[in-house]
Each structure stands twice: as structure tokens, then as C-alpha cells.
Amino acid sequence: MSEKVVHAIQDEYPDDFSWCYGCGRLNQDGHHFRTGWQGDQTVTEYTPRSEHTAIPGFVYGGLIASLIDCHGTGSAALGLHRKNGHEPGDHVEPPRFVTASLQVNFIKPTPHGIPLKAVGTIEEIHPKKWKVHTEVFAGDVCCAKGEVVAAVMPDTFMK
Amino acid sequence: MSEKVVHAIQDEYPDDFSWCYGCGRLNQDGHHFRTGWQGDQTVTEYTPRSEHTAIPGFVYGGLIASLIDCHGTGSAALGLHRKNGHEPGDHVEPPRFVTASLQVNFIKPTPHGIPLKAVGTIEEIHPKKWKVHTEVFAGDVCCAKGEVVAAVMPDTFMK
Numbered sequence: 416m417s418e419k420v421v422h423a424i425q426d427e428y429p430d431d432f433s434w435c436y437g438c439g440r441l442n443q444d445g446h447h448f449r450t451g452w453q454g455d456q457t458v459t460e461y462t463p464r465s466e467h468t469a470i471p472g473f474v475y476g477g478l479i480a481s482l483i484d485c486h487g488t489g490s491a492a493l494g495l496h497r498k499n500g501h502e503p504g505d506h507v508e509p510p511r512f513v514t515a516s517l518q519v520n521f522i523k524p525t526p527h528g529i530p531l532k533a534v535g536t537i538e539e540i541h542p543k544k545w546k547v548h549t550e551v552f553a554g555d556v557c558c559a560k561g562e563v564v565a566a567v568m569p570d571t572f573m574k
Numbered sequence: 575m576s577e578k579v580v581h582a583i584q585d586e587y588p589d590d591f592s593w594c595y596g597c598g599r600l601n602q603d604g605h606h607f608r609t610g611w612q613g614d615q616t617v618t619e620y621t622p623r624s625e626h627t628a629i630p631g632f633v634y635g636g637l638i639a640s641l642i643d644c645h646g647t648g649s650a651a652l653g654l655h656r657k658n659g660h661e662p663g664d665h666v667e668p669p670r671f672v673t674a675s676l677q678v679n680f681i682k683p684t685p686h687g688i689p690l691k692a693v694g695t696i697e698e699i700h701p702k703k704w705k706v707h708t709e710v711f712a713g714d715v716c717c718a719k720g721e722v723v724a725a726v727m728p729d730t731f732m733k
Contacts, residue, residue: 464603469595478636480676484636513680
């Protein structure tokens with residue numbers, strides 16, 4: 416079930432948009448989440464750091480929410496990029512999304528010390544809005560489910 | 575509008591439950607969120623670190639989700655503790671809650687570099703479940719709204 420993401424959408428973001436604490440490749444202190452295709456689903460893998468605990472032995476829920484959040488915006492970008500005829504790795508600048516809403520159901524305590532895998536199913540709900548349904552697995556066990564509504568970043572965002 | 579939390583519920587958690595990356599006082603690398611009463615509402619203040627960016631100038635959404643999450647479990651603990659006749663500062667061990675679900679609506683980009691203040695309204699929905707409605711302010715501007723359903727931590731959680 417574990418497979419490295421070779422071509423991640425975040426590798427293609429322009430430098431100005433690569434400072435996200437969750438998924439920005441230029442943010443030295445961040446998580447460096449990387450999101451890619453696996454067939455028609457999306458995946459992001461991440462192994463929590465030792466300090467990312469809720470109580471000893473279990474992963475901090477805020478980190479799981481962060482993973483679902485960035486996985487959501489990355490998956491939405493993958494979806495619209497593919498719809499536009501592109502794949503990460505072909506070095507065409509992808510669209511960037513922001514999170515409109517985030518919903519997380521914590522199903523089981525998430526064991527610490529093993530890689531987590533977020534698996535997403537994407538759905539276009541509006542030309543500029545995508546919904547991403549995500550399941551977070553620790554090994555074979557689904558520990559959390561989430562839903563992100565992501566919107567194309569407005570041009571005014573950087574101004 | 576800015577007022578330090580003097581007596582935080584997290585100050586009263588036993589050591590074994592004080593390792594949360596969000597709100598554990600013993601987690602050296604964590605955020606050290608501290609949640610207290612302000613009348614019949616609850617507050618948590620936090621100034622994001624320089625690396626907690628979404629894009630430069632704006633706060634990372636996963637951090638806002640983390641703040642709402644820990645503010646929610648802390649607020650639920652405050653609520654049940656008060657119902658049981660106790661206040662943080664009287665050194666009675668409070669109940670500990672876990673997050674069942676987390677919902678965040680991102681309303682506006684959250685400016686980076688100023689303190690954030692989460693303000694919560696609590697609601698008992700079951701003897702062991704509380705719902706916490708939270709608004710996150712940057713200065714006077716409400717940038718995000720969230721809802722946490724928090725459940726009393728089962729005795730089996732640590733086993």
C-alpha cells in the first residue's frame with residue numbers, strides 16, 4: 416500500500432506559492448506534504464515527527480487535519496490540472512487552490528511511528544470549486560475521514 | 575480585546591496527558607495553546623510562528639484548524655469541570671476530552687504577524703459530549719469559524 420509519490424503537484428507550484436507550512440517545498444520548517452495521482456485517486460504520505468503526539472503513542476489530531484487540508488487543496492489542483500490536459504511532471508504551472516472548508520471525523524486513535532497515507536477522491540462541484548473526500552490510513556487501518564471544499568485562489572489573494 | 579489567560583485548563587492536566595503538540599505544556603516543540611474562561615465564553619490566544627505561513631503574509635490553515643481543535647477540547651474540559659464545581663486554578667484534576675469531529679470554515683485570509691484569539695461558546699449535547707462553537711479573530715476581524723464535537727476520553731485510551 417505504500418508507494419512514494421514521484422510527481423507531486425506541489426513540485427510544480429511557482430516559488431511565490433511554495434511557502435505553505437503544510438506543503439510548501441521552500442518552507443524549511445514545514446511538513447513538505449507531497450500529493451500525486453494513484454490511478455484516479457490522489458495520495459499524500461507523511462510520517463509524523465516525534466513531537467506530533469496527542470498523548471504518547473498517538474498522532475496529534477491537528478496534524479491529521481493539516482494533512483487532510485493540504486491533501487485537499489493539492490488534490491483539487493491535480494483534478495483541475497488534469498482536466499486542463501496536464502499532469503505533474505510536465506512542468507506546466509498548475510492552478511492553486513485555497514481551502515474554503517475542512518471537515519474531519521476522527522474514527523480511531525492514530526498510532527504514532529508509522530507512515531500515514533491520505534487517499535482522496537475528487538469531485539468537481541463548480542468550475543472553480545472541488546470537493547475532496549479523504550481517508551487517512553495508518554497501515555491498513557482507516558483512522559480519520561475528511562472532506563475539503565477547495566476554491567481556485569483568487570487573483571487578489573497575493574495583493 | 576487581548577487579555578492573557580491566567581488559569582488555563584491545560585495547566586491542570588496530569589503529566590501523562592500533557593504531551594499534546596497543540597496544547598501540552600510538556601511538549602517542548604508544541605504550540606502550548608492555553609484555554610481559559612472569559613465570563614461564560616472560552617478563549618485561547620496564540621501568535622503564529624514565522625514559519626506558519628500559507629503564502630507569505632497569511633497564516634497556515636492547518637494551524638488555524640489545530641487552534642480550533644485544541645481550543646475545542648480545552649473548552650469542553652472547562653465546561654464539564656465547571657459543571658462539576660471546579661475552576662482551573664483550584665488544582666483539581668479536570669476531565670480530558672478527545673476530538674470526535676472538527677469543522678472549519680475559512681472566511682477570510684488570516685493576516686500573519688499578530689496574535690490570534692479563539693473565542694468559544696460551549697454546549698452540552700450529551701453527558702459525555704460537548705459541542706464548541708469557535709470564532710478565530712485576528713485583531714477585530716473574524717477570519718475563521720469552527721465547530722468541535724469533543725467526547726470524554728475513554729479510560730481505555732491509554733491502554
